[in-house]
Amino acid sequence: MEKIEINTDAISYPMPCSLVGAKVDGKANFLTVAWFSMVNSKPPYIMIALGKTHYSNKGIKENGSFSVNIPSVSMADVTDYCGLVSGRKLDKSRVFETFFGKLGTAPMIKECPYNLECKLVQTVDLPVDELFIGEIVAAYSDNRFLTNGIPDMAKIDPFILSMPQTTFHGIGTPVGRAWQIGKSFIKKGG
Amino acid sequence: MEKIEINTDAISYPMPCSLVGAKVDGKANFLTVAWFSMVNSKPPYIMIALGKTHYSNKGIKENGSFSVNIPSVSMADVTDYCGLVSGRKLDKSRVFETFFGKLGTAPMIKECPYNLECKLVQTVDLPVDELFIGEIVAAYSDNRFLTNGIPDMAKIDPFILSMPQTTFHGIGTPVGRAWQIGKSFIKKGG
Numbered sequence: 001m002e003k004i005e006i007n008t009d010a011i012s013y014p015m016p017c018s019l020v021g022a023k024v025d026g027k028a029n030f031l032t033v034a035w036f037s038m039v040n041s042k043p044p045y046i047m048i049a050l051g052k053t054h055y056s057n058k059g060i061k062e063n064g065s066f067s068v069n070i071p072s073v074s075m076a077d078v079t080d081y082c083g084l085v086s087g088r089k090l091d092k093s094r095v096f097e098t099f100f101g102k103l104g105t106a107p108m109i110k111e112c113p114y115n116l117e118c119k120l121v122q123t124v125d126l127p128v129d130e131l132f133i134g135e136i137v138a139a140y141s142d143n144r145f146l147t148n149g150i151p152d153m154a155k156i157d158p159f160i161l162s163m164p165q166t167t168f169h170g171i172g173t174p175v176g177r178a179w180q181i182g183k184s185f186i187k188k189g190g
Numbered sequence: 191m192e193k194i195e196i197n198t199d200a201i202s203y204p205m206p207c208s209l210v211g212a213k214v215d216g217k218a219n220f221l222t223v224a225w226f227s228m229v230n231s232k233p234p235y236i237m238i239a240l241g242k243t244h245y246s247n248k249g250i251k252e253n254g255s256f257s258v259n260i261p262s263v264s265m266a267d268v269t270d271y272c273g274l275v276s277g278r279k280l281d282k283s284r285v286f287e288t289f290f291g292k293l294g295t296a297p298m299i300k301e302c303p304y305n306l307e308c309k310l311v312q313t314v315d316l317p318v319d320e321l322f323i324g325e326i327v328a329a330y331s332d333n334r335f336l337t338n339g340i341p342d343m344a345k346i347d348p349f350i351l352s353m354p355q356t357t358f359h360g361i362g363t364p365v366g367r368a369w370q371i372g373k374s375f376i377k378k379g380g
Contacts, residue, residue: 077374
């Protein structure tokens with residue numbers, strides 16, 4: 001391995017794809033977001049990073065809520081669509097069938113197999129983006145995406161964004177069990 | 191789609207897998223981390239979320255630096271291994287061949303095809319976890335993982351963690367071009 005220094009403006013790791021929902025100016029709006037992550041286990045907190053110029057940010061702050069909706073591979077085109085046009089220019093409230101949960105202000109997408117309803121708990125201001133940290137107050141799915149009552153990623157069939165290639169990919173074949181295959185590495189004496 | 195409310199303690203989306211490097215008590219330590227995300231575009235900032243009890247946290251704070259190393263599918267077992275044993279109990283400094291970059295305090299993994307060297311810019315305290323936001327001051331790879339000088343995810347061959355199934359998966363087949371396939375959705379009049 002000959003390490004060389006490369007540019008820092010083309011960060012490459014499998015970025016999960018979501019549609020973030022927010023109520024803005026009284027209407028549901030949905031934004032494609034690949035910069036998100038769980039950030040706290042108990043209570044469950046999820047973080048989304050949005051450029052400050054996005055239309056959704058105002059609604060998230062005003063209502064103190066947002067949703068994270070996980071789309072299936074079959075929804076890749078409409079997911080991409082929501083990232084191409086701003087809610088400032090186009091009313092995206094009818095692109096999906098929407099529903100509301102406990103908070104009443106975080107629109108969620110019926111077509112997405114998995115939905116997280118989030119109450120804003122903290123905002124972190126960064127140079128270009130702002131982080132919205134939300135407590136997941138409820139999660140929603142449909143029986144056909146569950147196995148023994150819990151979400152089954154094989155059934156949800158999500159996709160990731162490959163950067164800087166700008167390509168969506170499905171999830172590949174299993175390569176091992178987490179918290180398990182490392183034990184064989186120990187046995188090998190690694 | 192019949193939406194039902196499900197438990198919030200089994201969050202399911204494709205989580206990218208990394209090995210976070212930090213110098214702790216004078217030695218390199220590496221921790222398996224699936225809760226990370228880009229959070230700012232210019233300058234490039236990346237965020238990692240670590241439980242407060244982890245051994246690495248002290249080193250990250252003391253040195254003001256950490257690294258994010260992306261392992262290949264072929265490294266799934268050793269990646270899992272680093273998540274099974276704490277640096278408090280086991281010296282992980284010799285598990286990999288390490289190298290240092292500009293900062294001199296963020297150990298990186300030679301065997302990983304892609305390495306991000308990060309300078310800590312902000313810490314966010316949450317109930318169980320803490321977020322370390324780092325500016326990516328340098329990125330490293332090897333020519334065989336690059337195409338036209340930029341990282342190529344197909345060559346890096348990273349993997350994701352599927353929760354709550356606790357399974358690692360490779361990246362699947364391409365399903366379309368981002369910022370492109372949404373245009374055909376527009377044409378369909380969606």
